[in-house]
Amino acid sequence: MLGMDVAAACAQRGYDVQVHDLPEFDVTNPDHLRQAVAAADVIINCAAYTNVDRAQSQSDLAHRVNGEAVGRLGQLARETGKWVLHVSTDFVFDGRLDRPYVEDDRPNPINEYGKSKLAGEVLLRQSGCSHCLVRLEWTYGRHGRNFITKLRERARTTKALNVVNDQIGSPTATAEVAQAFCDLAEQRAEGLFHFASEGYASRYDVAAFVFDHLRMEMDLRPCRTNDYPAPAARPLNSRFDCHKIEPLLREPIAPWQRPLEHFLGEL
Numbered sequence: 001m002l003g004m005d006v007a008a009a010c011a012q013r014g015y016d017v018q019v020h021d022l023p024e025f026d027v028t029n030p031d032h033l034r035q036a037v038a039a040a041d042v043i044i045n046c047a048a049y050t051n052v053d054r055a056q057s058q059s060d061l062a063h064r065v066n067g068e069a070v071g072r073l074g075q076l077a078r079e080t081g082k083w084v085l086h087v088s089t090d091f092v093f094d095g096r097l098d099r100p101y102v103e104d105d106r107p108n109p110i111n112e113y114g115k116s117k118l119a120g121e122v123l124l125r126q127s128g129c130s131h132c133l134v135r136l137e138w139t140y141g142r143h144g145r146n147f148i149t150k151l152r153e154r155a156r157t158t159k160a161l162n163v164v165n166d167q168i169g170s171p172t173a174t175a176e177v178a179q180a181f182c183d184l185a186e187q188r189a190e191g192l193f194h195f196a197s198e199g200y201a202s203r204y205d206v207a208a209f210v211f212d213h214l215r216m217e218m219d220l221r222p223c224r225t226n227d228y229p230a231p232a233a234r235p236l237n238s239r240f241d242c243h244k245i246e247p248l249l250r251e252p253i254a255p256w257q258r259p260l261e262h263f264l265g266e267l
C-alpha cells in the first residue's frame with residue numbers, strides 16, 4: 001500500500017524510481033537485496049510482513065522479513081555507502097503511556113508483529129549505515145485494504161457496526177507519508193522520527209467521520225477492545241508526538257480530517 005504512493009511521489013518529483021516487490025524480489029533473499037542495493041542511490045524500504053494477527057503464529061517469517069532482512073539491508077547499505085529510509089510502527093509501544101509517544105520513549109511491543117518491527121529498528125541501527133527510521137500509525141491509502149476501506153466494505157453488508165472507542169491514534173494517508181519521505185530523502189535526514197496526521201481520534205470517531213462523509217447510514221456502536229479478543233493484542237494509545245519531524249517537512253502536517261476527506265472524495 002505505502003510503497004505504491006512513495007514510488008509515485010518520488011517519480012512526480014523527478015526521480016528515477018525502481019520498485020522491487022514479491023514475487024520477483026524477496027527482501028529475505030540476500031542476493032536480491034545485494035542487487036537492489038547496488039543499483040540504488042537511496043533506498044526506501046516499505047516491504048514488511050504486516051498481518052498483525054497472523055504474525056502471532058508466523059513469528060519466524062515476520063522476524064525474517066521485519067527483522068533480519070532489515071539488518072542485512074543495513075549492512076549492505078553501510079558497505080556501499082547508501083542511505084536508507086526504513087518504516088516502522090506505533091506497535092513497537094505497549095500503548096500504556098498517558099500522553100503522545102515521543103521518539104525517545106521506551107519501546108515495549110505487546111505482539112509478535114511489534115517485536116519483529118522493533119528487531120528491524122535495532123538491527124538497522126546496529127548496522128551502522130546512514131539511515132532514517134520513520135514510525136507510522138493507522139495508515140490508509142488507495143493501494144491496499146486498510147481500516148478505512150474495510151469500513152466501507154462492511155457497510156455494504158451490514159447496517160450496524162461495533163467499533164472500538166478505546167484505541168486512540170491518528171489516521172494517516174499514505175499520500176501524505178509519501179511526500180514526507182521525499183522531503184526526508186532529499187535531505188538524507190538521519191535519526192528516528194514519528195509521523196502521523198495532526199490531531200487524535202478513536203477508531204469509533206474515525207468510523208463516524210467516514211460514514212458521515214460518505215452519507216452512508218450506519219448504526220454505529222462504541223465498544224471496547226477487550227470485548228473482541230484477537231490473536232494479537234493492540235496498543236490502546238497510538239498517539240505520536242511529531243514535533244521532531246516537522247522542521248524537515250515542506251508542508252505543515254495536516255489535521256487528520258483533511259486528507260481523509262480528500263481520500264473519501266476520491267473513492
Ligand SMILES: NC(=O)c1ccc[n+]([C@@H]2O[C@H](COP(=O)([O-])OP(=O)(O)OC[C@H]3O[C@@H](n4cnc5c(N)ncnc54)[C@H](OP(=O)(O)O)[C@@H]3O)[C@@H](O)[C@H]2O)c1
Nearest residue numbers: 001002022026027047048050087088089136137138139144
Ligand atoms: N498499515 C498500517 O497501519 C501501518 C502502520 C504503521 C506502520 N506500517 C508500516 O508501513 C510499511 C508499509 O506497510 P503497508 O501498510 O504498505 O503494508 P502492505 O500493503 O502489506 O505492504 C507491505 C509490502 O511488503 C511486501 N512484502 C512482504 N514480504 C516481503 C518480502 N519477503 N519481500 C519483499 N516484499 C515483501 C508485501 O507484498 P505482498 O502484499 O505480496 O505480501 C507488500 O507489498 C511497513 O513497514 C509497515 O510495518 C503500516
